[in-house]
Each structure stands twice: as structure tokens, then as C-alpha cells.
Amino acid sequence: MMKFSRRSTLLGLTAVAAGPMSLALAAAPGDKRFVVVILRGAMDGMAAVVPHGDPGFAALRGAPPEGLLDLGGFYGLHPALAGLHELYKSGELLPVHAVAGPYRVRSHFEAQDFLESGADHRMTSGWLNRTVAAIGGQALAVGVSVPLLLRGPSQVANWAPHGMAEPAPDLYSAIAALNQGDRVIGPAIAAGLKERGFSARALMGQTEETNRNAFPALATSAGAMLAAPDGPRIAAMELGGWDTHTAQATRLTGPLKQLDAGMVALKTALGPAWKQTAVLVMTEFGRTARLNGTGGTDHGTAGVAFVLGGAVKGGRVLADWPGIGAGKLFEDRDLAPTTDLRAVAKGLLTAHLGLGAGALEQVFPGSARISAAEGLVG
């Protein structure tokens, strides 16, 4: 029977927890910064942006939580989102309510694929990758996996922090040459080597203490790279922990705080470039309007997206509010969708990144009837 080194096994455990996030980047022409944050697991929109002014609210959720942060009377922001509330007050946060993607499924995995595909069916590429391709940029993924959002025609290069000893450059070259004929391994090694060079330089000078809180640290890295004069212009991050089937009041606070601190960290790291930044925070679907039997919520339909950044015209809530009283819920269980998430994304891609109207059809195929939301930035 074999033995394991106690020391190495214990040391190793510290790395196991570093899983639920990733960062992907892309180069693009111009000075505008665009960041997409995917909240995997389905954030409960009615808990993040609480519609306590609706007369139907109490029957579904009871009394609104204490300490809500006011968003103009009808809505209140969850108390864990104090940083976002500051952005709201300075006109840099635009919550979008009763929003949903173009699909009506309640499976996380299907819905995330559709959300990232930008369509009501699964595609082999993501809408952000197609955007990058259309505006002449190049995608760059950070972390050990590339999200579907950034897979596609714009070839993805990749980088992540690591703690392993590196072999000499000529051994890397020999390995790359030996395996270049493998259609999967060959391009991956070539891209990985290329990107380590660039990204390591861009991150120099950062301190380790930023790693105490993982998502804010990731956001700081993203912000530092986006702020660099020759750095990438587009980033995609993801944060998990939103699938609150039980004890939601307790479980939701942690992810919300991470999100809040992450967005504040992103703004700080971007510095002056924040003025040219728009961020879209989105999730695969909302959750049931009623609490379930275990103090949680199950998979639903419409929810909340956040648009934020120095370039954003915020300080208001964007919603065609469908109501949540008797007879108004979708399938008598979920907040009804009244805004298509693609309208929000299109509004940002056209007005902020200058994506042409013709390219929109490639980025969001089959969505001609969904017009871009106007006045999100500027």
C-alpha cells in the first residue's frame, strides 16, 4: 500500500478551492472597454433587486429584507450590494429587471450554453467571440478553461497564474514542434506559450495580498490588464454560487458580496479607463417568484442583469415591469420576461463598441425583431 506525504497533501489542498471562477480577455481596436460577467447557477433577480413596491410582493416573499438600498422607491438593492449602490448614486449603475435570454428552459447547463451562444439553441461559438471577430480583435482566455462565450472563430489564446517550475524555452519549443500536427494539442500549446509572455508582463508589479478574496482579485487582474495602453479591451469573467435551492437568505449574501467587491475592484484597477468602460453582468435565468419549501428558490425564468461602468447612463432601473400579482406570473411560478437580454447586449455592442448593424445578425443570429436598447451609454 502506498503512502502519501502528509505535507504535500495538506499543501495541495489550498489549491482545490480556487475553482469557480475564470477570466477571459480579448484584444480589440479603440479605447472602449467591455466586460461581461456570467453569474453561473442563476442569480435570484427578485432578491438582488427587490420589487417591494409591487403589491404582489409580500404574498410571494413576505416582508422585504431589512437594510434594502433604495433604487427610486419601487425597487431596493440587496444590502450586500453597497458598492453597486454607490455606483447607482453616481449614475454609473443601471439594473435591468424582468430580463431573460431568448430561450425558455430551466436546465442550468442548457440555459448557460444558450446564454453564451446568444441564441435559443446551442451553437459552437459564443456571441462575445463573434463580436471580437466582427470588430477585428483577438480573444485571449485566462484560466484553465475557455468559456463558450469566448469560443469561436476568433482564435482563443490563453493564460493563467501558475506555481509550477517552467522548463527551458527550447524544451517548450521542442514540445510545441513535436505535437503541432495534433489538431487539439498542437494549437493549444502554441497559443499557451505565446500568451504567457504577454500576460506575465502586464501583471508585473501586482501584490499577492490582493488574492485574499478570489473574485475581487480576479477582477483586479482583469482591470489591470484592460487598463494597460497596449492591453486587451474586452474581458469575460464568471462567478458561481448562485444556485440557492435552500436557505437563500443566508447563502446569497456571500456571492453577492463577492460580486459587489469584484465590481468595485474592477473600477479601482481600471483607474481613468473606467470612464470608457461598460460592464454587463448576466445570469442564465431567474428563479421562482415564490420561495420553495426549504427557504430557497428553484429554477425560474426572468431575472436581473446589471449594466455598469463610467460610460453607462445609470442611476435608474430599466424595466418594463410585468407585475407579480395574481395571474401575472409566467406559468404561475416565475417573473415574466419583458426584456430580451439580447436587446441590452446589442445596445452596448453598437453604442459602446461601435459594432455595425450588419454584424449584429452574425453575433445574435435570427434576432432581427429584437432592437438594440437605446441610451444605455453615452
Added chain:
Amino acid sequence: MDTRSIHALVRFGLGRRGDEPLPTDPNAWLLGQLRASDPPRIEPVPTAASGLAALRDDRANKPEPGKSKARGLFVAQAAGELGHALTTAAPFRERLVWFWTNHFTVSLRRGECTGVACAFIEEAIRPHVTGRFSDMLLAVMRHPAMLLYLDNARSVGPNSPAAQNGKRGLNENLARECLELHTVSPAAGYTQADVTALARILTGWSIELQNEPPGFVFRPRAHEPGEQRFMGKTVPPGEEGGIAALQFLANHPATHRFLATKLVRHFVADDPASADISRIEAALRDTKGDLGAAATALVGLESAWQPGTKLRTPREFVIAAIRALDPPEDRRPITLGLLGALGEPFMSAPAPNGWPAKAADWAAPEAMIRRIDWANGFAGRLGARDPVEIADIALGPLLRAATLDAMRRAGSRRDAFTLMLTSAEFQRR
């Protein structure tokens, strides 16, 4: 050396261990593993009872993060599982254990599962990998790890006595994933009403920490009273109703199709041929879900003997590398942290659909560079052995002339071993 002999170890097993003898009849060697019982394992074998007792103690004592009893159990048991993979003489069985464990994912992302995660492998999966799927499904759905992971332990029928205080009610998480991920899949066309009905049927399937030993209990007071209409059938109330519903799902044609697709995708090709899927599907249908028959049918697929179509996952890669170079016990560098750094932390998949099966999901550029870095570090620990000889033993006819040439021209033994381990023919299976 016969290509089929080494391929049998690579495709269906965990790679050749050192210079272990190659099977003269690869088919017989594989099928023999399906007939034999499991080889002896590290003692003590993990149990749900000990894991739940640890969870109970942790809840009472509230230890600091990382110092819980459940964590200690998991670390020791995970070392046992990984160590078993390094040395087992029945690697096809072990791969089946890994496959089914991933099919029925439980994850440490839900902290309560920590102490029972390895027990889940040993109690719900391993005894059934060549048995009936319906038996495995039942063992999984009654296992404390799954009941905790997908919240069923706390689910209460809305009209049950336990719900009358208004504090608790239905949770449909387990029911939904059972349909979507474990059995019929969305192809069966079930509805939200079926999800809710199955959730009600499974109310009362719970755990009791205060029992000695702690474990599964059926709670009649939490069970939803009355019959349920579920996928066109009427299911009676009671624990028996849940067992009947799971039997129905286990033997559903859509389940056979779904399992067949996943098996062929895992073992044979990222994009399986429909004729291959149909062969496995037929084996499951004709034997009422005999997983040993399905595994036998996999071995019988002609396409399964086409080398190198699949990319090893990080865990498969590390285990195969250590088996190939077969260092002494104290120099086998497998740790939980390593698997995390390479992107596949042990028993910690991000979501209930488990780890992905396709090469593209594992071939992110940084992930590939990390494999190189790890291989180079590992190769640096090996003594004065002949890399070319070892590459020939490990890969035989699969070894490309170009790799052999690059190894011969390498500046050091370490570099030569790194070239071997990172070569496409070693990273594929």
C-alpha cells in the same frame, strides 16, 4: 509488440504500469476484469456512516475551516482512491468506477458532502459497475452524499404532516437532475409537472445523523401523501413508490440511449457514431440494463480499437504518467492540489453534470502548458533510467518515430521524459 495489447491498457485502462506483462489476449484480459470481483483495496473502506458521524461532530464542535473531521476523512480517503488507481491490476474496472462516479456527480462544492464523497464511490458506484443500472440508480438516490448534494434530505411534501408547521416544503433539485442528468435526459420530453411529481414521490428520502450508525432513512411524516401522476404512470405513495419510479426510469428506452451515448463518448470518440451508440443501447435494452454487458459491448466495437481518438483528462494523464514511470512509493507526486491546479480537482466538479468528456473542454492553452510544467517537474525526480527504453515499454507501437528522435536528441534525461509524457500519443488514449 501488438498494438491491440498496449491499446487495451491505454483505451480501457490507465496506461501500462512499469513493465507489467502485456495481455496476450486483450479482449479476454478486459472481459476477465468484468467477471472478476474488485481487487483488494486500502483499508478501512470509506463508509457513509463514518462520514456522517464526522459531519455530526463537526456541526457540534464547529472546527476552523480546513480542520474539520470530515475534511480529514476526505483527504485520507482520497489518497486511498488515487493510490488504488496507481496500482490496480483491474484498471478497466477502475475506469468504469470513474465513469459512473462522474455520471452521478456529487461534489465537494457542497461542503456537507465532504465526509461522504469517497463513501459514495465505494457504496453506491463500485459494487454496481458490472451489475444492473437500476441497482446503481437506487443505491445512488438513497446515498447520503447524493441526498445532501442535491438537497433531497431536506425536501418535504407540501401536504405531508411535516409541512404543516409551514417551515419546510418541496425541493425539486434531485428530481430534476435525476431526470435530466442521471436517467432519461431531456430527449424523453418530460415536463415541469413530471419534475414536480418525481420530487413529491421522493419526499421523505432523507438521512438521520442521530441514528447509530447514521445513514439513510425514509421519513413517512415528510412524505407527500397520495398517488402521483408521473410520466404517464400512476405512482403509489410510500417509499415503494419511489423505488418503482426509479425502476421505471432506469429501464426507460431514453435512459438506455442516453447512457449508451455517454459511454461511447467517454471511451471511444468525442462524436460517437450512431451505429456504435445503437450497439450499446441494444446491449442495455436486451439485458434490462446490465452494465457489465454494456462494457462488454464497448470492447466489442471495432471503432474502440482505433487508437488516440480521446484526450486524457488531467487525472487520467497524471495517473498514466506515474504508472508509466513507476517511481518508488515516496516519489509518486499525486496530490489533491495537483489535480486542482491541472483543472480537475478530485470529487469537486463545478456542477451536477460532472466533468466534460470532449477534448476541447480539456485543451485550453494554459491547461496544456500546465501539463508540460508538471511533467517537467515530475521528470526531474526520476533517477538514472533510460528514457527511450521506458518510452518503448510504455507506448510500444504507439510511440511515434518523431518523438523517439526528439527524445534521443534531448539535452537531458529529464527533458527526454518530459517530451515523452507531453507527446500527443501519451496525452491521448
